[in-house]
Amino acid sequence: MSKFIYNISAGILAIILLINTGCKKIIDIDSPLNQVTTSLVFASDKLATAARSGMFSSLAQTTTQSQNLTTYSSLQGDDLLYIATTPTLQEFNNNSYTVLSSGQAGLFSEWYANIYRANAIIEGLKTSTGTTEQIRKQYTAEAKFVRAYCYFNLVNTFGDVPLVLITDPTITAFLPRESTAKVYTQIIADLTDAKNNLLSDYSASANDRVGVNKFVAAALLARVYMFTNNFTEAEKNASEVIASALYSLIPNASASTGVFVKNSLESIWQMSPPGGPLTQYTFEAGVFIPSSYTVVTNFGFRLDPLFTALFASNDIRRTGWMNHTIFSGDTYSIPFKYKYRTNPLAITAGVSEYQVVMRLAEQYLIRAEARARIGTDLSGALNDLKLIQSRAGATQSTSTEAASLLTEIALENRKEFFCEQAYRWYNLKRTGQADAVLGALKASYRPTAKLLPIPQAAIDANYNLTQNPGY
Numbered sequence: 001m002s003k004f005i006y007n008i009s010a011g012i013l014a015i016i017l018l019i020n021t022g023c024k025k026i027i028d029i030d031s032p033l034n035q036v037t038t039s040l041v042f043a044s045d046k047l048a049t050a051a052r053s054g055m056f057s058s059l060a061q062t063t064t065q066s067q068n069l070t071t072y073s074s075l076q077g078d079d080l081l082y083i084a085t086t087p088t089l090q091e092f093n094n095n096s097y098t099v100l101s102s103g104q105a106g107l108f109s110e111w112y113a114n115i116y117r118a119n120a121i122i123e124g125l126k127t128s129t130g131t132t133e134q135i136r137k138q139y140t141a142e143a144k145f146v147r148a149y150c151y152f153n154l155v156n157t158f159g160d161v162p163l164v165l166i167t168d169p170t171i172t173a174f175l176p177r178e179s180t181a182k183v184y185t186q187i188i189a190d191l192t193d194a195k196n197n198l199l200s201d202y203s204a205s206a207n208d209r210v211g212v213n214k215f216v217a218a219a220l221l222a223r224v225y226m227f228t229n230n231f232t233e234a235e236k237n238a239s240e241v242i243a244s245a246l247y248s249l250i251p252n253a254s255a256s257t258g259v260f261v262k263n264s265l266e267s268i269w270q271m272s273p274p275g276g277p278l279t280q281y282t283f284e285a286g287v288f289i290p291s292s293y294t295v296v297t298n299f300g301f302r303l304d305p306l307f308t309a310l311f312a313s314n315d316i317r318r319t320g321w322m323n324h325t326i327f328s329g330d331t332y333s334i335p336f337k338y339k340y341r342t343n344p345l346a347i348t349a350g351v352s353e354y355q356v357v358m359r360l361a362e363q364y365l366i367r368a369e370a371r372a373r374i375g376t377d378l379s380g381a382l383n384d385l386k387l388i389q390s391r392a393g394a395t396q397s398t399s400t401e402a403a404s405l406l407t408e409i410a411l412e413n414r415k416e417f418f419c420e421q422a423y424r425w426y427n428l429k430r431t432g433q434a435d436a437v438l439g440a441l442k443a444s445y446r447p448t449a450k451l452l453p454i455p456q457a458a459i460d461a462n463y464n465l466t467q468n469p470g471y
Helices: 010-016 035-041 045-061 063-076 087-094 102-127 133-158 180-197 214-227 231-243 252-258 283-288 343-349 360-374 378-392 402-416 423-430 434-441 456-461
Strands: 080-082 267-271 301-303 322-327 330-335 355-359
Touching: 035 045, 045 063, 045 102, 045 133, 063 080, 063 087, 063 102, 063 283, 063 423, 080 087, 087 102, 102 133, 102 456, 133 180, 133 214, 180 214, 214 231, 214 267, 214 355, 214 360, 214 423, 231 360, 252 378, 267 360, 283 330, 301 330, 355 360, 360 378, 360 402, 378 402, 402 423, 423 434
Parallel strands: none
Antiparallel strands: 080 301, 267 355, 322 330
């Protein structure tokens, strides 16, 4: 595990616990930082580093980030099927949710808890007199990046949400929902500031890719600009990431096992595994991989056969990123991007797998789509698409028209990023395809299911919070 995350003394940890709470009324927390507490936490570079490390480790260790973001969104989309009996997972599989479900309550509260930690660092460093200018600049930029990342997931999950930018619960407790457009404006402002102030390498995180730099911010900006239909800026930011010497696509010959490991050259941003510095496996693998392949009842999930049929038999994403077992003539395929369902298995294999949050392949596909939508560089869009297809060993496109290119890019996105964060689910909604695609597949699907309900506990605590339509 990266020293960036875990090398914190016991004394510093006692202080950092003061900011590892949450956001009062949105979720239940203790009192906010007061002036004395803030001055203690940010009294030196060393203590500020502890606060910043706590922010990143807390994000990585949430069940939302470590497993539920991928699991829930994959079930909401059209790639993954849940075949067991846990009610919460059945709700996501059927796109039919109740306001009292623990699923969306956890997503809502954990994203806001991480926003609170980021806000505490931004506020604390703003008034700190004990930290150096370099530390204040770097850590403030990192906190703004984390805040933007959390809000991106919130608006794509719940729509309009409260925009909390401070820690004082006497002000934030009863904030109403802000429009998604206004939240995106804040996301872009935070990411732009982060990009302008972060380093150009990973030296601030001991060269581990669990830290963020200017290209990590540019990568998320490229994604955000796609979601806000600013294709020119999406192409620009994706191009900056692609041009960096820090990243390269893992070649076909090693893509099966080389993409989703610690500090992969394709990884732009990773999460260190929850559980401590000796953890070498991901919780996602623990969720998707069955304890045994001997009986079908050991399988909680399977990839939809309609989805796996989209891949050519020699596509590395089918042969290396899925695992297939036959029961009574029926093929059960599971996500197999991460290979080790337990830590002992990963240790025995001598492999450290880190959850990949952003990687270079996305930037090529963002740029390809942006170029196709702008329409002035269709050959460039085709070349970007062909790079991803070539790495997979798939047939390369020959499309020269924007409409056909966009169709092929969307399919390639689906193939490349299945069961990986929330790519497919978010993109179905972004491109306006969710109702048509899911309405044809799931009898229980309703258009209002594109957004989760605001948790009832949050509404009960804040009389200004309103519920999403359909709940």
